[in-house]
Amino acid sequence: MAQVGALILVLGALGFLVSQAGDNLRARSIPTGFDFIEQPPGIQVGEGIQTRDFETGGRALWVGMVNTLRIASAGIVAATVLGVIVGLARLSHNWIVQKVSSVFVETLRNIPLLVQIIFIFTVFTTLGNVSLDSGPIHGWLHISNKGLSVPRVFGLNGSFQWLAFMAIGALVARWAHHHQVRKQEETGQLGYPIVAAGGVLSVFGIVGWFAHPVMGFLGPVFGLIADALDGLPEETLQLILAVLSIVVAILWIRRFLKSMSSGGGRAKLTDDDWFRMIFAFAGSVLVAFAVLVVWPGLSSWLLNSGRDFFQLLDDRFGSGNGGRPFDGKRPDIVKPGNFANYGPAGLTLTPFFAAVFFGVVLYTAAFIGEIVRGGILAVPKGQTEAASAIGLKRSQALRHIILPQAFRIVLPPLGNQYLNLTKNTSLAIAVGYADVVQVGQTIYNQTGRTLPVMAIWMLFYLACSLTISVVVNFFNVRLKLVER
Amino acid sequence: MRKQFLVRLLAVLLGFTLIASACGDDDGGDAGDDTSGDDGGSDDGGDDGDDGGDDGDDGDDGDSEDTVDVTQGGSLLDTILDRGNLVCGVGGNAVAFSETQADGSITGFDADYCRAVAAAILGDATALEFVPLTASERFTALASGDVDVLFRNTTWTQSRDTTLGGDFGPTTYYDGQQLMGRVADGFSAASSVSDVDGAVVCTNAGTTTEKNIAEAATLEGANFGGITLQTFEDFNQVTDAFIAGTCDIITTDGSGLVGRRAVNDMFDDWAIFPATPISKEPLGPMYRQNDSVFADVVDWTVYASIILDELGITSANAQAFVDGYEAGVSDPQVGRLLGIDEGELQSSMGLPADAFFQMVLQVGNYDEIFTNNLVPVGLERAGSANAGWQAGGQIYAPPAR
Ligand SMILES: N[C@@H](CCC(=O)N[C@@H](CS)C(=O)NCC(=O)O)C(=O)O
Numbered sequence: 001m002a003q004v005g006a007l008i009l010v011l012g013a014l015g016f017l018v019s020q021a022g023d024n025l026r027a028r029s030i031p032t033g034f035d036f037i038e039q040p041p042g043i044q045v046g047e048g049i050q051t052r053d054f055e056t057g058g059r060a061l062w063v064g065m066v067n068t069l070r071i072a073s074a075g076i077v078a079a080t081v082l083g084v085i086v087g088l089a090r091l092s093h094n095w096i097v098q099k100v101s102s103v104f105v106e107t108l109r110n111i112p113l114l115v116q117i118i119f120i121f122t123v124f125t126t127l128g129n130v131s132l133d134s135g136p137i138h139g140w141l142h143i144s145n146k147g148l149s150v151p152r153v154f155g156l157n158g159s160f161q162w163l164a165f166m167a168i169g170a171l172v173a174r175w176a177h178h179h180q181v182r183k184q185e186e187t188g189q190l191g192y193p194i195v196a197a198g199g200v201l202s203v204f205g206i207v208g209w210f211a212h213p214v215m216g217f218l219g220p221v222f223g224l225i226a227d228a229l230d231g232l233p234e235e236t237l238q239l240i241l242a243v244l245s246i247v248v249a250i251l252w253i254r255r256f257l258k259s260m261s262s263g264g265g266r267a268k269l270t271d272d273d274w275f276r277m278i279f280a281f282a283g284s285v286l287v288a289f290a291v292l293v294v295w296p297g298l299s300s301w302l303l304n305s306g307r308d309f310f311q312l313l314d315d316r317f318g319s320g321n322g323g324r325p326f327d328g329k330r331p332d333i334v335k336p337g338n339f340a341n342y343g344p345a346g347l348t349l350t351p352f353f354a355a356v357f358f359g360v361v362l363y364t365a366a367f368i369g370e371i372v373r374g375g376i377l378a379v380p381k382g383q384t385e386a387a388s389a390i391g392l393k394r395s396q397a398l399r400h401i402i403l404p405q406a407f408r409i410v411l412p413p414l415g416n417q418y419l420n421l422t423k424n425t426s427l428a429i430a431v432g433y434a435d436v437v438q439v440g441q442t443i444y445n446q447t448g449r450t451l452p453v454m455a456i457w458m459l460f461y462l463a464c465s466l467t468i469s470v471v472v473n474f475f476n477v478r479l480k481l482v483e484r
Numbered sequence: 485m486r487k488q489f490l491v492r493l494l495a496v497l498l499g500f501t502l503i504a505s506a507c508g509d510d511d512g513g514d515a516g517d518d519t520s521g522d523d524g525g526s527d528d529g530g531d532d533g534d535d536g537g538d539d540g541d542d543g544d545d546g547d548s549e550d551t552v553d554v555t556q557g558g559s560l561l562d563t564i565l566d567r568g569n570l571v572c573g574v575g576g577n578a579v580a581f582s583e584t585q586a587d588g589s590i591t592g593f594d595a596d597y598c599r600a601v602a603a604a605i606l607g608d609a610t611a612l613e614f615v616p617l618t619a620s621e622r623f624t625a626l627a628s629g630d631v632d633v634l635f636r637n638t639t640w641t642q643s644r645d646t647t648l649g650g651d652f653g654p655t656t657y658y659d660g661q662q663l664m665g666r667v668a669d670g671f672s673a674a675s676s677v678s679d680v681d682g683a684v685v686c687t688n689a690g691t692t693t694e695k696n697i698a699e700a701a702t703l704e705g706a707n708f709g710g711i712t713l714q715t716f717e718d719f720n721q722v723t724d725a726f727i728a729g730t731c732d733i734i735t736t737d738g739s740g741l742v743g744r745r746a747v748n749d750m751f752d753d754w755a756i757f758p759a760t761p762i763s764k765e766p767l768g769p770m771y772r773q774n775d776s777v778f779a780d781v782v783d784w785t786v787y788a789s790i791i792l793d794e795l796g797i798t799s800a801n802a803q804a805f806v807d808g809y810e811a812g813v814s815d816p817q818v819g820r821l822l823g824i825d826e827g828e829l830q831s832s833m834g835l836p837a838d839a840f841f842q843m844v845l846q847v848g849n850y851d852e853i854f855t856n857n858l859v860p861v862g863l864e865r866a867g868s869a870n871a872g873w874q875a876g877g878q879i880y881a882p883p884a885r
Contacts, residue, residue, distance in 0.1 A: 025649075044698040044713035052710060053702065125728030145729040146684070336709050337681035338669050339732045351730055352714070432716040438689070442715065445620045445690030448647045 004279070021451060036447040037061070043442055046434040047350055057443050061453075064439030065460055071357055071435065072422040072464065078361045079421060080414070083368025090373045101369065108366040113359055114427055121355035121431040130340045132333055139330050142342065148354055149331035152347035160316040161212040162325035169204025173197040212325060219318025226310035229303055237299040242288035249284030253277050352433035356425060364421045368414065375410035376402060408479050415472030422464050436460055559777035560632055561605065561834050569611045572598035573631035576616025577720045579743030580861045581637055590614045593857040594635035597656060597769065597786070600847045601633065604785045604839040609846035618717050620690025623648050626770060633782055634770040637737060639692045644770075651779060653769035654786045656850075657858075658869035658878050660761025661696050662738040664745065667755050669732065675757040677701070681709050686722045686731035689715040693736050696763040723748070737765045739863055746861035780833050787881035788821060788840040792849035794872060794881075797822070799848045802841060821884050829884060850879065 025032050037058035044052040048063035089101035108116070128134075130144040142149040177197040184191035256277065260269060291298060331346020342348045349357065379402050387397035428435040436457060444453040564570055574582035574594050582592040595614065603609040615631050622638065625631050627649045638644075639659075640652040663680065665671030671679065677700050687693045694715055701711050714731065716722050723744050725731045734741070738761055745754045769782050792798075795818060797805050802822065808814070809824045819825045822844075827837025836842070847853065851872075854865055871877025 042695045042698060044694070044701075044711075046712065046714040051712065052698065125725060125730050129729045335682070337683065338665075338671075338679060339683045341682060341684070429717060432689075432714055432721065438715070441620055442689050442694070445623070446643075446695060448623070448643075448649075450624060 018451070018455075025451070032449065032451060034449070034452050036443060036449050036452070041443055041446065043446060045439050045442075046352060046432065048434055057447070060439055060443060061436065061456060064434055064436035067433070067439075068422075068425055068428075068435040068437075068460075069464070071353065071360070071425050071428070071433075075357060075360045075364070075421050075425070076418050078357075079364040079368055079417070082361065082365035083417075084372050086365055086369030087372025087376070090369060091376060105366045105369050108362050109370070113363045113424055114430055116363060117355050117359035117427055117430055120358050121351055124351035124354060130333055130342065132335060132340055134333060134340075139332075142331055142333065142346070145351065146341055147348055147350040149342045149346040149348040151328055151330045152345065153326060153328045156324055156327055157316075157321040158212055158323045158325040161215040161218070161321055162208050164215040164218055164317065165208035165212045166201070166204055169201050169208065172204070173200040176200045209325065213319070213322045215317065216319040216321070219314045219316075219321075222310045222313040222317060226307050226314060229307040229310065232303060234296075234300040234303055237303055238291055238296060241291045241299060241302075245284045245287040245291070249280045252280055256280075350433075352428070352431050355431045356428045356433045356435075359427070360421050360424050363424070364417050367417050367420075371410055371413045371417065372406070375406040378409050379405045411472060411476050411479065415468060415476075418468045418472065419465050422468065423461060426461075559834070560772070560775050561778045561781055564605055564632060564778075568606065569613055570598065570602040570605060571613045571615060571630070571632045572601070573615050573617045573622055573625055573634040573636055574598060575619075575636045575719075576614075577718060578637050578740060579747050580857050580863070581739070581743070582614075582616070582635070584616065590616070591857070593657065593853060594637065596847055596853045596857060597635045597789075598633075600789060600843045600853070601769075601782055601785050603843040603846045604788070604835055605781060607836055607839070607842045609842075618690070619688050619719075620717065622690075623650065626650055626772060629772070632771070632778075636770075637740065637767050638770050639737075639765045640768055640770075641692060649773055650770045651773045653771065653779065653783045654881070655766040655768040655878075656786060657739065657767045659737040659739050659765040659767050661693055661735060661763040661765055662741055662756050662758065662761050663697075663733050663735045664726075664741045664754050664756050665733045667753050671755040671757065673755055673757055673759060675755065677758065677762065678704055678708060679757075680711055680733050682711070683732035684712045684714055684730070685733045685735055686714045686716065686725055687735050688719045688722055689717055691736070692763065692765065697735050700762050719744075737767070739767075739858070742863055743861045777834060781835060784833065784884075785840070785843060788843065788884065789848075789850040789853065790872075790879055790881035791817070791821060791884055792840065792844050793851040793879075794874075795821075797844055797849060798852055799845055802844045806841065817884060 022032050038056055041054050041057040041060045045063055048067050050063055054060045086101045089097045092098050125145050127145045130146045134142045134144055177193045180191035180193035180196045329345040332343040333340055334343035383401055387401045426437045429438045440453040440457055444450045576582055576584050580592055582590055582594040584590050598612055599609040602612040617625050622634055622636050626634050645652055722734050726734045741756050771779055805818055806822055820829055822841040823830055823837035830837050830839045865871050869878040873880040
């Protein structure tokens, strides 16, 4: 409750500041609107899903956002893998492994990230030029002052059907896993749950490679849903949404009341509880009001985008996608005019991307390594001793006893590192990587709309952070020890 | 139980009203602060550059009151006189225009115009604080009052003039955008934009340059595959990446390219093209709008440097012109401009009578500023748009009378 109050206060203060700034800017006849989102920006960006001929400024900003998300998500995966390895290595009994990982952590943790990013970029610029016979392993690995290019694996049209096939495979694998675990528990014999699940998955993968068109029936199913959405009048949806929002609130309040009433007696409610219920109900009424009156366009927008989405799924999953699900290509080098450069076949990291990517990954991995090490050390020693007392090998103890407990300890700080990594990608501007900040800055420089662009930045990073928090929290709650 | 709850609810509501009204008070308080700030202008002005910013803010908060303020002498000129120095936004990395030297000083064509304005206002060309700004920082710095004036290779464009809250002074250098490629890649002065197909083209962010090249690439049409446009914050990074080979082509104002080629001693290795620039880049000073007192000062400092050049008055002979001046015999323009008679033209705009004498003595006239800074890197006046109007160029000033 206090949080909600604080939030309202902060939002109010922000709103006041923004309106104040708006007045000042208008007094100076500096334009403040968001119209630049609709207008052609007349710029190019360095890299991304589209780099030139933007129809709107919003599209250019979107390209920047995708670039940020790309580096953040790839970075989170890579930093986690590397960090876990480093953390385990620091606990290794092997002297060399332990020392190497300590040096890794101590060096990277203590050099500012900005310096690392610029350093990596500078290293790239000292490399040789690309030429038609570039190496070091021609056709497989190219490194030059234009970046790094490696073979690329990518999904073809068939990949959607294949994935659907694999979803069924995953269900079967889950069942196999459970089966093995149960057998192990019942008979005491060592089962092979992981092996069984993996085996099922690989069989499905291979069979699916050829047989995935059997999933083609999904296309028409999605098509039917799209048609149904198309036929639904928007008034109906408005009513459904409004009623739904109120019904959900009422159900929630009922459940809440039930959970509060202990035994048969009447519930004892604190002010806080009353507030919660009032807020929930008022919120649902507000939502209903918004849907029906303030923003009736919302439901038609929902309907249209829902229909488009299912139509897209129809296209993707329908028949005619029978080809190979995946393909790979080796990097190539092209020379359209005077200049040799990496062609579109391979997976190319430009020096700009690579500098930011390796920078945030190495830096964050050093911190994650420490978190992992701390998490493992935090598991009471008695657990290890008990494990060896019942005859588990060291590796077994690690896998079944230590790591699961360490994981619980590690998760919250790990989430923090993910947040940091995402925010740190904004240092990209130092080397000119076209992330949301760089593109945004270019746009406000050309249009003068500084504050609107900044507002978009803030909302974007807020959305990223909240998403990460929600995901981490979800696992955190699920993994919490059930206290008895 | 119930009662207690209601009481608390009331308390909360009361709290909100209080906060709301407090906000209202803040509003009123601000207005009050503004006026007091303006009244006590001299106290405030004694401080550092930040006050310039505050004054700028004050000037724009209210509506009717402030218009009055300006006419009453709320000009930036007074702030600068009180403060005792001019805060001038420059590039800092622009070869021959504003270069930071090893000892921290800044030299160049733009830097000299900062000195000229300081000499005209304060009689001292060193009463000056340089603020190096990247292209993308400059307009925010100007609008927020962090700098009094920009002399930063800034192109006068319609959108900048009308939407950034600033105004432009007279053009000091007529430039145009060009590209630079390596001779080893087959480029020469005769190359054209169509030859850069497939190139990684680099420039600095927040410039007219990046829009011009994007447009030029689009105009090349269907046979032209396109370019990759990579932007950096700082033009040093652009040049470094070009030297490293990460950029195939760099592009900016022609003067910048000539300067970079000169300081890197690459005259035979780097080619600048096309011969006719792809854009017009009139470079000149920029200041905040709605302050015509200060605007006049900057404008007429530039004009004076041009007229003094036309009259042949230089830093070397200015004193001789003053000493040898005879009313009724010598050119009265000289008397007016150097403030030998009452110098009322200068005094009525709020400057010392000898403002432009100090300027030419301490800094020089247009031709001297050009010759000292731009000729060494290979930029010539003769035959260019930057020649005087009598010599067929564009450099022209209204008469001083
Ligand atoms: N005239 C253009 C470009 C100005 C510009 O940034 N030029 C570069 C190269 S001449 C520069 O001044 N760089 C200096 C620096 O980065 O400090 C504009 O106003 O947008």
